[in-house]
Amino acid sequence: MTARKSKFTLANSLTVLLALVFVQWLLAWFWVPVDEAQGEVYRIVYLHVPGAFASFLSAGVLLVGSLLALRSKSEHWLNLSRAAAEVGLLFTLLTLATGSIWGKPTWGVWWTWDARLTTSFLLALMYGGWILLFGAIPQGPSRTRSCSILGVMIAADVPIIYKSVTWWRTLHQPQTILRTGGSTMDGDMLSVLLFGIAIMAVVSINLILVRQETLSLEQELEEKSLGVTS
Amino acid sequence: MNSLPDATNPMPYLVACYALGFVFIFGYAAWLCRSRIRINRYLAALKKEA
Amino acid sequence: MTQKQTAPQTWVENVRTLLTHSLRVDISSKERLVTPIFFALIILMLFSFAIPESDGALRSRMMVAESQLAIFFALQIAFSRTFESERVDRIFDHLRLSPISSSAFITSKILHVLLIGGGTMLCTGVLSIIVQGQAIGQMADPVVIGTALLTLLGLTGIGVLLASITLHAEGHQILFPLLYFPLSVPVLLCSTEGLIHWLDSYRWDSTMRGWSVMLIAFDVIYLTLTILLGTETVD
Numbered sequence: 443m444t445a446r447k448s449k450f451t452l453a454n455s456l457t458v459l460l461a462l463v464f465v466q467w468l469l470a471w472f473w474v475p476v477d478e479a480q481g482e483v484y485r486i487v488y489l490h491v492p493g494a495f496a497s498f499l500s501a502g503v504l505l506v507g508s509l510l511a512l513r514s515k516s517e518h519w520l521n522l523s524r525a526a527a528e529v530g531l532l533f534t535l536l537t538l539a540t541g542s543i544w545g546k547p548t549w550g551v552w553w554t555w556d557a558r559l560t561t562s563f564l565l566a567l568m569y570g571g572w573i574l575l576f577g578a579i580p581q582g583p584s585r586t587r588s589c590s591i592l593g594v595m596i597a598a599d600v601p602i603i604y605k606s607v608t609w610w611r612t613l614h615q616p617q618t619i620l621r622t623g624g625s626t627m628d629g630d631m632l633s634v635l636l637f638g639i640a641i642m643a644v645v646s647i648n649l650i651l652v653r654q655e656t657l658s659l660e661q662e663l664e665e666k667s668l669g670v671t672s
Numbered sequence: 673m674n675s676l677p678d679a680t681n682p683m684p685y686l687v688a689c690y691a692l693g694f695v696f697i698f699g700y701a702a703w704l705c706r707s708r709i710r711i712n713r714y715l716a717a718l719k720k721e722a
Numbered sequence: 723m724t725q726k727q728t729a730p731q732t733w734v735e736n737v738r739t740l741l742t743h744s745l746r747v748d749i750s751s752k753e754r755l756v757t758p759i760f761f762a763l764i765i766l767m768l769f770s771f772a773i774p775e776s777d778g779a780l781r782s783r784m785m786v787a788e789s790q791l792a793i794f795f796a797l798q799i800a801f802s803r804t805f806e807s808e809r810v811d812r813i814f815d816h817l818r819l820s821p822i823s824s825s826a827f828i829t830s831k832i833l834h835v836l837l838i839g840g841g842t843m844l845c846t847g848v849l850s851i852i853v854q855g856q857a858i859g860q861m862a863d864p865v866v867i868g869t870a871l872l873t874l875l876g877l878t879g880i881g882v883l884l885a886s887i888t889l890h891a892e893g894h895q896i897l898f899p900l901l902y903f904p905l906s907v908p909v910l911l912c913s914t915e916g917l918i919h920w921l922d923s924y925r926w927d928s929t930m931r932g933w934s935v936m937l938i939a940f941d942v943i944y945l946t947l948t949i950l951l952g953t954e955t956v957d
Binding site: 453456460463467471481482483485486489490493529532533535536539540543544546547645649652653655656659660662663666667 | 682683685686688689690692693696697698700701704705707708711712714715718
Protein backbone atom coordinates (compact mmCIF):
# COMPACT_ATOMS: atom_id res chain seq x y z
CA MET A 443 0.00 0.00 0.00
CA THR A 444 2.85 2.35 0.76
CA ALA A 445 4.17 1.91 -2.77
CA ARG A 446 0.77 2.80 -4.24
CA LYS A 447 0.62 5.80 -1.92
CA SER A 448 4.02 7.08 -3.04
CA LYS A 449 2.92 6.85 -6.69
CA PHE A 450 0.01 9.11 -5.89
CA THR A 451 2.33 11.57 -4.19
CA LEU A 452 4.58 11.70 -7.24
CA ALA A 453 1.68 12.15 -9.63
CA ASN A 454 0.12 14.84 -7.43
CA SER A 455 3.37 16.74 -7.10
CA LEU A 456 3.67 16.62 -10.90
CA THR A 457 0.38 18.53 -11.17
CA VAL A 458 1.63 21.19 -8.74
CA LEU A 459 4.95 21.45 -10.57
CA LEU A 460 3.28 21.83 -13.94
CA ALA A 461 1.14 24.62 -12.47
CA LEU A 462 4.37 26.32 -11.35
CA VAL A 463 5.80 25.98 -14.87
CA PHE A 464 2.68 27.72 -16.12
CA VAL A 465 3.14 30.52 -13.55
CA GLN A 466 6.77 30.97 -14.67
CA TRP A 467 5.62 31.24 -18.28
CA LEU A 468 3.08 33.92 -17.29
CA LEU A 469 5.83 35.85 -15.49
CA ALA A 470 8.07 35.50 -18.54
CA TRP A 471 5.35 36.85 -20.83
CA PHE A 472 3.81 39.64 -18.76
CA TRP A 473 6.06 40.63 -15.86
CA VAL A 474 9.66 40.57 -17.05
CA PRO A 475 10.82 43.75 -18.86
CA VAL A 476 11.55 43.61 -22.58
CA ASP A 477 15.12 43.17 -23.81
CA GLU A 478 16.68 46.29 -25.41
CA ALA A 479 18.66 44.49 -28.07
CA GLN A 480 16.36 41.62 -29.11
CA GLY A 481 12.91 42.96 -28.22
CA GLU A 482 10.00 40.69 -27.31
CA VAL A 483 11.40 37.62 -29.03
CA TYR A 484 14.02 37.17 -26.30
CA ARG A 485 11.24 35.82 -24.02
CA ILE A 486 11.89 32.44 -25.67
CA VAL A 487 14.91 32.24 -23.35
CA TYR A 488 12.59 31.40 -20.43
CA LEU A 489 11.63 28.16 -22.13
CA HIS A 490 14.76 27.42 -24.15
CA VAL A 491 17.38 27.64 -21.39
CA PRO A 492 15.41 25.70 -18.71
CA GLY A 493 14.75 23.04 -21.36
CA ALA A 494 18.47 22.81 -22.14
CA PHE A 495 19.34 22.51 -18.43
CA ALA A 496 16.72 19.75 -18.04
CA SER A 497 18.20 17.86 -20.99
CA PHE A 498 21.66 18.00 -19.37
CA LEU A 499 20.24 17.02 -16.01
CA SER A 500 18.61 13.96 -17.59
CA ALA A 501 22.07 12.91 -18.75
CA GLY A 502 23.17 13.15 -15.10
CA VAL A 503 20.29 10.89 -14.04
CA LEU A 504 21.17 8.55 -16.92
CA LEU A 505 24.71 8.36 -15.52
CA VAL A 506 23.49 7.63 -11.99
CA GLY A 507 21.00 5.01 -13.23
CA SER A 508 23.65 3.38 -15.43
CA LEU A 509 26.28 3.23 -12.69
CA LEU A 510 23.77 1.80 -10.19
CA ALA A 511 22.54 -0.73 -12.77
CA LEU A 512 26.12 -1.77 -13.53
CA ARG A 513 26.83 -2.24 -9.83
CA SER A 514 23.65 -3.99 -8.82
CA LYS A 515 22.80 -5.59 -12.21
CA SER A 516 19.17 -4.75 -11.45
CA GLU A 517 16.40 -4.01 -13.95
CA HIS A 518 15.03 -1.44 -11.52
CA TRP A 519 17.93 0.95 -12.16
CA LEU A 520 17.82 0.22 -15.88
CA ASN A 521 14.26 1.51 -15.83
CA LEU A 522 15.57 4.73 -14.29
CA SER A 523 18.07 5.04 -17.15
CA ARG A 524 15.34 4.32 -19.69
CA ALA A 525 13.12 7.02 -18.17
CA ALA A 526 16.04 9.48 -18.11
CA ALA A 527 16.86 8.80 -21.77
CA GLU A 528 13.23 9.34 -22.75
CA VAL A 529 12.79 12.57 -20.79
CA GLY A 530 16.25 13.71 -21.92
CA LEU A 531 15.26 13.17 -25.55
CA LEU A 532 12.03 15.09 -24.98
CA PHE A 533 13.82 18.13 -23.52
CA THR A 534 16.65 18.02 -26.07
CA LEU A 535 14.14 18.04 -28.92
CA LEU A 536 12.30 20.92 -27.23
CA THR A 537 15.58 22.84 -26.87
CA LEU A 538 16.45 22.23 -30.50
CA ALA A 539 13.00 23.25 -31.72
CA THR A 540 12.82 26.44 -29.63
CA GLY A 541 16.43 27.27 -30.52
CA SER A 542 15.66 26.87 -34.18
CA ILE A 543 12.56 29.09 -33.94
CA TRP A 544 14.55 31.70 -31.99
CA GLY A 545 17.36 31.53 -34.56
CA LYS A 546 15.13 32.69 -37.42
CA PRO A 547 14.43 36.26 -36.19
CA THR A 548 17.84 36.75 -34.54
CA TRP A 549 20.27 35.04 -36.96
CA GLY A 550 18.04 35.01 -40.03
CA VAL A 551 18.15 31.22 -40.44
CA TRP A 552 16.14 28.31 -39.07
CA TRP A 553 19.17 26.13 -38.65
CA THR A 554 22.92 26.53 -38.72
CA TRP A 555 25.71 24.11 -37.83
CA ASP A 556 26.77 26.20 -34.88
CA ALA A 557 28.61 24.39 -32.08
CA ARG A 558 25.84 24.25 -29.49
CA LEU A 559 23.15 23.40 -32.02
CA THR A 560 25.30 20.65 -33.48
CA THR A 561 26.21 19.19 -30.13
CA SER A 562 22.62 19.35 -28.85
CA PHE A 563 21.58 17.61 -32.04
CA LEU A 564 24.18 14.94 -31.28
CA LEU A 565 22.84 14.61 -27.74
CA ALA A 566 19.36 14.01 -29.18
CA LEU A 567 20.81 11.35 -31.49
CA MET A 568 22.56 9.69 -28.57
CA TYR A 569 19.42 9.62 -26.42
CA GLY A 570 17.56 8.20 -29.42
CA GLY A 571 20.33 5.64 -29.96
CA TRP A 572 20.12 4.59 -26.32
CA ILE A 573 16.37 4.01 -26.60
CA LEU A 574 16.87 2.04 -29.84
CA LEU A 575 19.54 -0.12 -28.21
CA PHE A 576 17.22 -0.76 -25.27
CA GLY A 577 14.56 -1.95 -27.68
CA ALA A 578 16.98 -4.06 -29.72
CA ILE A 579 18.24 -6.32 -26.93
CA PRO A 580 15.91 -8.80 -25.22
CA GLN A 581 15.31 -8.31 -21.51
CA GLY A 582 18.07 -9.77 -19.35
CA PRO A 583 21.52 -9.14 -17.91
CA SER A 584 23.01 -8.49 -21.35
CA ARG A 585 20.61 -5.59 -21.94
CA THR A 586 21.22 -4.14 -18.48
CA ARG A 587 24.99 -4.21 -19.03
CA SER A 588 25.06 -2.91 -22.62
CA CYS A 589 22.58 -0.09 -22.04
CA SER A 590 24.29 0.98 -18.82
CA ILE A 591 27.66 1.16 -20.52
CA LEU A 592 26.22 3.26 -23.32
CA GLY A 593 24.56 5.47 -20.69
CA VAL A 594 27.93 6.15 -19.05
CA MET A 595 29.44 6.98 -22.44
CA ILE A 596 26.66 9.42 -23.29
CA ALA A 597 26.94 11.15 -19.92
CA ALA A 598 30.71 11.47 -20.43
CA ASP A 599 29.96 13.31 -23.67
CA VAL A 600 27.71 15.92 -22.03
CA PRO A 601 30.49 18.08 -20.49
CA ILE A 602 32.06 18.18 -23.95
CA ILE A 603 28.78 19.53 -25.30
CA TYR A 604 28.52 22.17 -22.58
CA LYS A 605 32.09 23.35 -23.06
CA SER A 606 31.87 23.34 -26.83
CA VAL A 607 30.98 27.03 -27.00
CA THR A 608 34.34 28.10 -25.67
CA TRP A 609 36.23 25.43 -27.60
CA TRP A 610 34.80 26.13 -31.01
CA ARG A 611 34.08 29.66 -32.24
CA THR A 612 30.39 30.10 -32.84
CA LEU A 613 27.42 32.23 -33.70
CA HIS A 614 25.75 31.33 -30.43
CA GLN A 615 25.62 34.05 -27.80
CA PRO A 616 28.15 33.62 -24.97
CA GLN A 617 27.05 32.29 -21.62
CA THR A 618 25.08 34.91 -19.72
CA ILE A 619 24.27 33.23 -16.41
CA LEU A 620 27.17 31.09 -15.28
CA ARG A 621 30.22 33.18 -16.11
CA THR A 622 33.17 34.56 -14.20
CA GLY A 623 32.58 38.17 -13.16
CA GLY A 624 28.83 37.74 -12.56
CA SER A 625 25.81 37.52 -14.80
CA THR A 626 25.15 40.08 -17.57
CA MET A 627 21.36 39.88 -17.10
CA ASP A 628 19.00 42.33 -15.41
CA GLY A 629 17.89 41.28 -11.88
CA ASP A 630 14.22 40.59 -12.69
CA MET A 631 15.10 38.76 -15.88
CA LEU A 632 17.67 36.64 -14.09
CA SER A 633 15.39 35.73 -11.18
CA VAL A 634 12.59 34.52 -13.50
CA LEU A 635 15.11 32.59 -15.57
CA LEU A 636 16.65 30.95 -12.51
CA PHE A 637 13.15 30.14 -11.21
CA GLY A 638 12.40 28.57 -14.59
CA ILE A 639 15.58 26.51 -14.54
CA ALA A 640 14.90 25.27 -11.01
CA ILE A 641 11.28 24.39 -11.78
CA MET A 642 12.11 22.64 -15.04
CA ALA A 643 14.85 20.67 -13.27
CA VAL A 644 12.39 19.44 -10.64
CA VAL A 645 9.75 18.74 -13.32
CA SER A 646 12.22 16.67 -15.35
CA ILE A 647 13.27 14.66 -12.27
CA ASN A 648 9.62 14.13 -11.40
CA LEU A 649 8.75 13.02 -14.93
CA ILE A 650 11.69 10.60 -14.86
CA LEU A 651 10.58 9.09 -11.55
CA VAL A 652 6.94 8.74 -12.64
CA ARG A 653 8.07 7.13 -15.90
CA GLN A 654 10.40 4.79 -14.02
CA GLU A 655 7.52 3.66 -11.83
CA THR A 656 5.31 3.18 -14.86
CA LEU A 657 7.97 1.03 -16.53
CA SER A 658 8.35 -1.09 -13.40
CA LEU A 659 4.56 -1.49 -13.18
CA GLU A 660 4.46 -2.48 -16.86
CA GLN A 661 7.01 -5.19 -16.13
CA GLU A 662 5.03 -6.32 -13.10
CA LEU A 663 1.90 -6.45 -15.22
CA GLU A 664 3.67 -8.45 -17.91
CA GLU A 665 4.95 -10.97 -15.38
CA LYS A 666 1.55 -11.25 -13.69
CA SER A 667 -0.37 -11.66 -16.94
CA LEU A 668 2.10 -14.35 -18.03
CA GLY A 669 1.48 -16.06 -14.72
CA VAL A 670 -2.28 -15.97 -15.26
CA THR A 671 -2.16 -17.32 -18.83
CA SER A 672 0.32 -20.11 -18.11
CA MET B 673 9.58 30.34 -47.91
CA ASN B 674 8.42 33.92 -48.57
CA SER B 675 5.25 33.33 -46.61
CA LEU B 676 7.20 33.27 -43.33
CA PRO B 677 6.05 35.82 -40.78
CA ASP B 678 7.93 39.13 -40.74
CA ALA B 679 11.00 39.04 -38.47
CA THR B 680 9.99 42.33 -36.82
CA ASN B 681 6.85 40.72 -35.43
CA PRO B 682 8.02 38.46 -32.59
CA MET B 683 4.61 37.08 -31.64
CA PRO B 684 4.43 34.14 -34.08
CA TYR B 685 7.84 32.92 -32.89
CA LEU B 686 6.99 33.36 -29.24
CA VAL B 687 3.61 31.66 -29.57
CA ALA B 688 5.11 28.81 -31.62
CA CYS B 689 7.81 28.18 -29.00
CA TYR B 690 5.50 28.17 -26.01
CA ALA B 691 2.89 26.10 -27.87
CA LEU B 692 5.60 23.54 -28.56
CA GLY B 693 6.70 23.66 -24.94
CA PHE B 694 3.12 23.08 -23.86
CA VAL B 695 2.66 20.15 -26.23
CA PHE B 696 5.97 18.54 -25.26
CA ILE B 697 5.88 18.92 -21.48
CA PHE B 698 2.19 18.86 -20.68
CA GLY B 699 1.50 16.32 -23.43
CA TYR B 700 4.14 13.94 -22.10
CA ALA B 701 2.84 14.34 -18.55
CA ALA B 702 -0.72 13.65 -19.73
CA TRP B 703 0.43 10.56 -21.66
CA LEU B 704 2.25 9.33 -18.55
CA CYS B 705 -0.82 9.76 -16.37
CA ARG B 706 -2.99 8.00 -18.96
CA SER B 707 -0.67 5.01 -19.19
CA ARG B 708 -0.44 4.86 -15.39
CA ILE B 709 -4.22 4.81 -15.03
CA ARG B 710 -4.52 2.04 -17.65
CA ILE B 711 -1.85 -0.10 -15.98
CA ASN B 712 -3.45 0.34 -12.58
CA ARG B 713 -6.78 -0.74 -14.08
CA TYR B 714 -5.22 -3.86 -15.62
CA LEU B 715 -3.43 -4.71 -12.39
CA ALA B 716 -6.66 -4.39 -10.43
CA ALA B 717 -8.46 -6.62 -12.96
CA LEU B 718 -5.70 -9.23 -12.71
CA LYS B 719 -5.90 -9.16 -8.93
CA LYS B 720 -9.65 -9.76 -9.11
CA GLU B 721 -9.15 -12.68 -11.51
CA ALA B 722 -6.55 -14.22 -9.24
CA MET C 723 37.09 -34.31 -15.72
CA THR C 724 40.21 -35.37 -17.60
CA GLN C 725 41.18 -31.90 -18.76
CA LYS C 726 44.71 -31.34 -20.02
CA GLN C 727 46.71 -29.38 -17.45
CA THR C 728 48.75 -26.49 -18.88
CA ALA C 729 51.07 -24.04 -17.14
CA PRO C 730 49.16 -20.83 -16.23
CA GLN C 731 49.92 -17.94 -18.57
CA THR C 732 50.72 -14.42 -17.47
CA TRP C 733 48.42 -11.53 -18.43
CA VAL C 734 50.81 -10.36 -21.17
CA GLU C 735 51.06 -13.86 -22.59
CA ASN C 736 47.28 -14.08 -22.60
CA VAL C 737 47.04 -10.85 -24.55
CA ARG C 738 49.68 -12.06 -27.01
CA THR C 739 47.98 -15.40 -27.55
CA LEU C 740 44.59 -13.82 -28.13
CA LEU C 741 46.04 -11.18 -30.45
CA THR C 742 47.90 -13.76 -32.52
CA HIS C 743 44.76 -15.85 -32.77
CA SER C 744 42.65 -12.88 -33.93
CA LEU C 745 45.23 -11.87 -36.52
CA ARG C 746 45.48 -15.44 -37.80
CA VAL C 747 41.71 -15.56 -38.23
CA ASP C 748 41.82 -12.25 -40.13
CA ILE C 749 44.63 -13.38 -42.41
CA SER C 750 42.95 -16.69 -43.15
CA SER C 751 39.74 -14.94 -44.25
CA LYS C 752 41.17 -12.08 -46.27
CA GLU C 753 37.82 -10.54 -47.10
CA ARG C 754 37.71 -9.03 -43.60
CA LEU C 755 40.84 -7.03 -44.39
CA VAL C 756 40.03 -6.11 -47.97
CA THR C 757 36.37 -5.01 -47.68
CA PRO C 758 37.00 -1.79 -45.69
CA ILE C 759 39.65 -0.64 -48.18
CA PHE C 760 37.43 -1.47 -51.12
CA PHE C 761 34.64 0.47 -49.43
CA ALA C 762 36.94 3.49 -48.88
CA LEU C 763 37.87 3.50 -52.57
CA ILE C 764 34.20 3.65 -53.54
CA ILE C 765 33.67 6.57 -51.17
CA LEU C 766 36.62 8.44 -52.67
CA MET C 767 35.16 7.90 -56.12
CA LEU C 768 31.78 9.25 -54.98
CA PHE C 769 33.50 12.33 -53.52
CA SER C 770 35.21 13.01 -56.81
CA PHE C 771 31.79 13.14 -58.47
CA ALA C 772 30.29 15.44 -55.85
CA ILE C 773 33.11 17.89 -55.06
CA PRO C 774 34.47 20.30 -57.66
CA GLU C 775 38.21 20.78 -58.32
CA SER C 776 39.75 23.48 -56.13
CA ASP C 777 43.11 24.95 -55.22
CA GLY C 778 44.95 26.74 -52.38
CA ALA C 779 43.50 26.63 -48.87
CA LEU C 780 40.26 25.12 -50.12
CA ARG C 781 42.16 22.26 -51.72
CA SER C 782 43.89 21.31 -48.43
CA ARG C 783 40.51 21.49 -46.66
CA MET C 784 38.92 19.29 -49.28
CA MET C 785 41.75 16.80 -49.16
CA VAL C 786 41.61 16.50 -45.39
CA ALA C 787 37.83 16.21 -45.41
CA GLU C 788 37.75 13.58 -48.16
CA SER C 789 40.56 11.48 -46.69
CA GLN C 790 39.19 11.74 -43.16
CA LEU C 791 35.70 10.71 -44.18
CA ALA C 792 36.92 7.86 -46.37
CA ILE C 793 39.08 6.58 -43.48
CA PHE C 794 36.24 7.14 -41.02
CA PHE C 795 33.79 5.06 -43.06
CA ALA C 796 36.36 2.36 -43.73
CA LEU C 797 37.14 2.11 -40.02
CA GLN C 798 33.46 1.93 -39.20
CA ILE C 799 33.21 -1.19 -41.36
CA ALA C 800 36.30 -2.64 -39.69
CA PHE C 801 35.13 -1.83 -36.13
CA SER C 802 31.60 -3.11 -36.57
CA ARG C 803 33.10 -6.55 -37.25
CA THR C 804 35.41 -6.54 -34.25
CA PHE C 805 33.70 -9.44 -32.55
CA GLU C 806 32.62 -11.21 -35.73
CA SER C 807 35.12 -14.05 -35.31
CA GLU C 808 34.09 -14.51 -31.67
CA ARG C 809 30.46 -14.69 -32.70
CA VAL C 810 31.08 -17.17 -35.47
CA ASP C 811 33.59 -19.37 -33.64
CA ARG C 812 31.72 -19.16 -30.31
CA ILE C 813 34.91 -18.06 -28.59
CA PHE C 814 32.93 -16.44 -25.77
CA ASP C 815 31.65 -19.86 -24.74
CA HIS C 816 35.21 -21.16 -24.57
CA LEU C 817 36.38 -18.07 -22.69
CA ARG C 818 33.83 -18.74 -19.97
CA LEU C 819 35.61 -22.03 -19.24
CA SER C 820 39.16 -20.70 -19.59
CA PRO C 821 41.18 -18.78 -17.00
CA ILE C 822 41.80 -15.81 -19.33
CA SER C 823 40.92 -12.49 -17.68
CA SER C 824 38.41 -10.20 -19.35
CA SER C 825 40.86 -7.28 -19.25
CA ALA C 826 43.39 -9.36 -21.23
CA PHE C 827 40.66 -10.13 -23.74
CA ILE C 828 39.56 -6.53 -24.19
CA THR C 829 43.19 -5.30 -24.38
CA SER C 830 43.96 -7.85 -27.07
CA LYS C 831 40.86 -6.68 -28.94
CA ILE C 832 41.94 -3.03 -28.74
CA LEU C 833 45.42 -3.93 -30.02
CA HIS C 834 43.94 -6.08 -32.76
CA VAL C 835 41.62 -3.31 -33.91
CA LEU C 836 44.47 -0.78 -33.72
CA LEU C 837 46.58 -2.94 -36.02
CA ILE C 838 43.75 -3.63 -38.46
CA GLY C 839 42.61 0.01 -38.26
CA GLY C 840 46.18 1.27 -38.79
CA GLY C 841 46.51 -0.88 -41.89
CA THR C 842 43.13 0.26 -43.21
CA MET C 843 44.02 3.88 -42.48
CA LEU C 844 47.39 3.64 -44.24
CA CYS C 845 45.93 2.01 -47.34
CA THR C 846 43.00 4.44 -47.50
CA GLY C 847 45.33 7.44 -46.95
CA VAL C 848 47.67 6.40 -49.75
CA LEU C 849 44.75 5.67 -52.07
CA SER C 850 43.21 9.03 -51.20
CA ILE C 851 46.44 10.88 -52.04
CA ILE C 852 46.83 9.04 -55.33
CA VAL C 853 43.19 9.54 -56.35
CA GLN C 854 43.28 13.24 -55.50
CA GLY C 855 46.54 13.80 -57.40
CA GLN C 856 48.51 14.99 -54.36
CA ALA C 857 52.17 14.48 -53.49
CA ILE C 858 52.65 11.68 -50.96
CA GLY C 859 55.36 13.82 -49.31
CA GLN C 860 52.70 16.25 -48.08
CA MET C 861 50.97 13.54 -46.10
CA ALA C 862 54.21 11.96 -44.86
CA ASP C 863 54.53 14.90 -42.46
CA PRO C 864 55.11 13.80 -38.81
CA VAL C 865 52.30 16.05 -37.52
CA VAL C 866 49.82 14.64 -40.04
CA ILE C 867 50.81 11.07 -39.19
CA GLY C 868 50.74 11.79 -35.45
CA THR C 869 47.27 13.34 -35.67
CA ALA C 870 46.03 10.41 -37.75
CA LEU C 871 47.34 7.91 -35.19
CA LEU C 872 45.79 9.83 -32.29
CA THR C 873 42.48 9.88 -34.17
CA LEU C 874 42.74 6.15 -34.72
CA LEU C 875 43.34 5.64 -30.99
CA GLY C 876 40.17 7.52 -30.01
CA LEU C 877 38.04 5.91 -32.71
CA THR C 878 39.32 2.46 -31.71
CA GLY C 879 38.22 3.06 -28.13
CA ILE C 880 34.69 3.96 -29.21
CA GLY C 881 34.60 1.27 -31.89
CA VAL C 882 35.57 -1.64 -29.65
CA LEU C 883 33.23 -0.61 -26.86
CA LEU C 884 30.27 -0.09 -29.16
CA ALA C 885 30.95 -3.34 -31.00
CA SER C 886 30.82 -5.16 -27.66
CA ILE C 887 27.64 -3.33 -26.59
CA THR C 888 25.77 -3.98 -29.82
CA LEU C 889 26.96 -7.58 -30.09
CA HIS C 890 23.67 -9.07 -28.90
CA ALA C 891 21.42 -6.35 -30.30
CA GLU C 892 18.92 -7.09 -33.00
CA GLY C 893 19.97 -5.28 -36.19
CA HIS C 894 23.41 -4.40 -34.84
CA GLN C 895 24.63 -3.56 -38.36
CA ILE C 896 22.34 -0.52 -38.29
CA LEU C 897 22.67 0.27 -34.61
CA PHE C 898 26.46 0.34 -34.67
CA PRO C 899 26.86 3.31 -37.07
CA LEU C 900 23.89 5.06 -35.42
CA LEU C 901 25.77 5.14 -32.12
CA TYR C 902 29.30 5.35 -33.52
CA PHE C 903 28.81 8.50 -35.61
CA PRO C 904 27.54 10.86 -32.88
CA LEU C 905 29.96 9.57 -30.25
CA SER C 906 33.00 9.91 -32.48
CA VAL C 907 32.28 13.50 -33.54
CA PRO C 908 34.46 15.11 -30.81
CA VAL C 909 37.49 13.07 -31.91
CA LEU C 910 36.82 13.67 -35.57
CA LEU C 911 36.26 17.40 -35.04
CA CYS C 912 39.58 17.92 -33.20
CA SER C 913 41.48 15.89 -35.73
CA THR C 914 39.93 17.59 -38.78
CA GLU C 915 40.26 21.14 -37.41
CA GLY C 916 43.85 20.50 -36.30
CA LEU C 917 44.87 19.00 -39.64
CA ILE C 918 43.24 21.79 -41.65
CA HIS C 919 45.04 24.40 -39.53
CA TRP C 920 48.35 22.58 -39.96
CA LEU C 921 48.06 22.11 -43.73
CA ASP C 922 47.06 25.79 -44.12
CA SER C 923 49.95 27.26 -42.13
CA TYR C 924 52.45 24.56 -41.09
CA ARG C 925 52.84 26.45 -37.80
CA TRP C 926 52.80 24.76 -34.37
CA ASP C 927 50.93 27.59 -32.63
CA SER C 928 48.39 27.81 -29.78
CA THR C 929 45.46 26.74 -32.02
CA MET C 930 47.31 23.63 -33.14
CA ARG C 931 48.35 22.87 -29.57
CA GLY C 932 44.75 23.34 -28.39
CA TRP C 933 43.29 20.88 -30.90
CA SER C 934 46.07 18.35 -30.20
CA VAL C 935 45.60 18.51 -26.43
CA MET C 936 41.84 18.09 -26.87
CA LEU C 937 42.37 15.13 -29.19
CA ILE C 938 44.65 13.48 -26.62
CA ALA C 939 42.12 14.22 -23.85
CA PHE C 940 39.31 12.54 -25.81
CA ASP C 941 41.57 9.56 -26.58
CA VAL C 942 42.29 9.14 -22.89
CA ILE C 943 38.58 9.45 -21.97
CA TYR C 944 37.42 6.94 -24.57
CA LEU C 945 40.21 4.41 -24.04
CA THR C 946 39.78 4.52 -20.26
CA LEU C 947 36.03 4.02 -20.64
CA THR C 948 36.65 1.12 -23.04
CA ILE C 949 39.04 -0.66 -20.70
CA LEU C 950 36.89 -0.01 -17.61
CA LEU C 951 33.54 -0.82 -19.18
CA GLY C 952 34.66 -3.29 -21.86
CA THR C 953 35.61 -5.83 -19.20
CA GLU C 954 32.01 -5.58 -17.95
CA THR C 955 30.61 -6.59 -21.34
CA VAL C 956 33.03 -9.51 -21.68
CA ASP C 957 32.18 -10.70 -18.17
